Amino acid sequence: MALIFAGGLFHVAFVTDVGMAKVDLQGRASQTARFFLDDKRLRHQITEVGLRQVADVSEGVTTVVDGRLRYDSALFPTPTIKFRNYSKEVREDEGFEADTRQVYVDWLTENWAMKIGRIQFDWMESLSPRTSDAVTALDLRYGGFDSAAQIIEPVEAFSANTSVGIGSVEFMLVPRGKHHRLPKGENGYGYREKVNGLLAGVSRVLIASGLEGTVKQQLVSGAIPRGVNEGEMGARFLSSAGGVDFSAFAWRGHQRTPSLGLTLVESAESTEQSPFWELDATENFPRMNSYGAFASYGGNAFVLRAFSLYEPGRAPSLVVENELASILVLASGDTSQFLGDSSYRRGAIEDRLRSGGGFDYVFSKHLKLYSEGYATASRVTGKNPAGTAVNETSWDYTGTLRLTNESFEDWFISCDSTITGPERSWLINPDVTLGWGGSENSDNSRNSWKISVGGWFVESNSEKSALRILRGARQAYMRLATWF
Amino acid sequence: MKAEQNLGWQKICSALLALAVIWTSGVSKSAMAAGQTDPKVILEKAEVIRNPTGDYTVEVELADTKDGKTDKRNYETLVKGRDKALVKFITPRSESGTRVLMSGPDMYVFVPTSAKPVRISANQKLTGNAAYGDIARLSFIGNYSAKYKALEKVGGKDSHVLELDSIPDRPVTYDKIEYWVDAKTMRPVKVVYMTQSGKAIREGTFEDFGDVFGLERPRTFILKNLLKSGHLTKLKFKNPQQKSFPALMFEKQNLGRN
Secondary structure, three states: OHHHHHHHHHHHHHHHHHOOOEEEEEEEEEEEEEEEOOOOOOEEEEEEEEEEEEEEEEOOEEEEEEEEEEEEHHHOOOOOOOOOOOOHHHHHHHOEEEEEEEEEEEEEOOOEEEEEEEEOOOOOOOOOOOOOOOOOOEEOOOOOOOOHHHHEOOEEEEEEEEEEOOEEEEEEEEOOOOOOEOOOOOOOOOHHHHHHHHHHHHHHHHHHOOOOOEEEEEEEOOOOOOOHHHOEEEEEEEEEEOOEEEEEEEEEEEOOOOEEEEEEEEOOOOOOOOOEEEEEEEEEOOEEEEEEEEEEEEOOOEEEEEEEEEEEEEOOOEEEOHHHHHHHHHHHOOOHHHHOOOEEEOOOEEEEEEEEEEEEEEEEOOEEEEEEEEEEEEEEEEEOOOOOEEEEEEEEEEEEEEEEEOOOOOEEEEEEEEEEEOOOEEEEEEEEEEEEEEEEOOOOOEEEEEEEEEEEEEEEOOOOOOOHHHOOOOEEEEEEEEEO | OHHHHHHHHHHHHHHHHHHHHHHHHHHHHHHHOHHHHOHHHHHHHHHHHHOOOOOEEEEEEEEEEEOOEEEEEEEEEEEEOOOEEEEEEEEOHHHOOOEEEEEOOEEEEEOOOOOOOEEOOOOOEEEOOEEHHHHHOOOOEOOEEEEEEEEEEEOOEEEEEEEEEEOOOOOOOOOEEEEEEEOOOOOEEEEEEEOOOOOEEEEEEEEEEEEEOOEEEEEEEEEEEOOOOOOEEEEEEEEEEEOOOOHHHHOHHHOOOO
16 A cells, blocks of 8 residues: 555656646456365455556656555455465465556657556567566466466566667666565465475475484575666567567566475574474575567468577476485485475576467457467476486477357457366366446446456366466356446 | 331431440540549549548547447547557546557557557457447558449449459458549548458448548548448547657557557
8 A cells, every 4th residue: 555655656746747738547446256166275255446547747758657455355254254274374465465566657759668667567479378487477376367467566677669670679677576476375276285295295204214303394485686786687679571570589587486495404493402403495586598589470360479488597496405305315215206206406407498389360259269389398407306417308388279259249258278288287267258337427438347257177287387386276256347 | 118117227326326425425424534533543532531641649439339229439549651550448448558559461459457469360340340440540552452343323423433352461351342432522432341252241431521630531430230230330530630659659569558
């Protein structure tokens, strides 16, 4: 709330200072109920209000303030609805939040288009969910469900775009990069559940190995380091000729998904009589570069797309500190039973290449098709937990299909589906939305109302799939929204 | 018998004479109007009236009436030259912030919830009978090849009828168009949009001519669905203003800007 207030003050001050020409204030409110189909899991009852103010302060200069307020009543007890399994961490992290989604000044001149402030951006040109782990940070607390604007983490940034020769170049500077936002507690979407299970498994092996004393397990939430040298930046080139669209970018940033570093340290409280150990899973977000290239071609009824994304020098998702790895290997022999197949000793590097394409076709309003498929090849070099040098290459694929239907007046029917392999996982999201007008405004337009009913049906047992975080978080939802 | 034969010859001669008169009058008429049966010239003149050529902005009020129920929407269109247009959705509120960019053969949409522009095909409809090209009043020149079909009377006035065929790889919503142009004033009169097979699907009429940037131009465009009776879409173009825009405003990456 303070952020919205601060953003509003900045906005008002700026607008007042330069003389306000035209201000547009838009509001939106929604109520969303989400029910997990597995009753052991949890539910959400989210009330959300958003306000967006856009002011044209002078020729070419616009300011934007966009804020969001969220309250999840299902996380708090009521006389009729008691606490379910939510922890204090989850309530604190997800129960109530108020923040600015965007606060920036947009300055458009004859030769430059610039933005400065808190912005949301995404340079990936792909339909599939969570394709990039490099450029844009996402809010994955709820598994990444929801629209892009809702889950893209805003960052303070400066961007400048200018025309050059046959295209244009855009520069982006982000002094403080962000990582994907993950749940602070076990909220039913798998991440914490996975980490806690991993730590419990390692603890059991350590105790079975004869390690004396108590082992305390904990996830140490990491962050991208602050500092002048940790700033992120990138540039992209965009061009369009003969109906073909082309763009390419290079980005110097940080890994957005955490690389979990497992360490075992003797606690400062430990004594000879009562040894006390801390088993930490520390989230690390190392420096990395990423390079992307995209092309598209559009006809009367179709669009063809292709993309490629290269991300060298990533850290594997699970890295075990050398001494701990030695203890685990000596104790169990086969660490894959509790660490999985994708664990390595510290220092291992993963290079990843992701390439694919898409095809969209508009048959009529009765059927529109959007599709995309891509393959990801990963090569990890380093040492496995046993200390043996490895040079492993693996690959997986993801296919996405979206169908929409607008046959019926005021109804919008869609179905999104994603499938990954070779370790099979899938997701289906059917959705039916009914829209209607509300009270008449002074400009003859009407407030809009929409009610949506749908579900996210997902099955994911793959460690490498883009859907891995979702596990079996099957849910049905109903959403009522209005814009004013 | 001879008299009958003479009468027969007289009839034949009269008929031939009549044919000759008709033919010569036709020749002289077409000769007089030689410059005006050049489809390119007619199309160019009509398009100059239908669609201003410079940079400008115009508010578009769309009223879609179907089964007696009217749905109103408002847009702001920014046009740069003949092949670039940016359509901003104003109302309904749920669609406010949506943008559609038409730049040469490329077409993109930016929906605030998606946070990035997405390329779309030209067949994506807007709402009701109208397509994005109707809102942006994109020029037929460069997107269609024209053939002269006939001279017809529409509302008691002579009108040239042009057959427009879409040029391959151009982002047009309709494959074929028949375009009626007032022979005297060169004002656009009406269009009939057709499928590739020649089936007429929409009929549009240009109305409410008034002074726009120094020329009498149509300020209302009414689209009638020929496949479903009672479905009308009225587009009113209001408050046009000549204004120059930076070329960067019509680049894909800047579509989400306000």
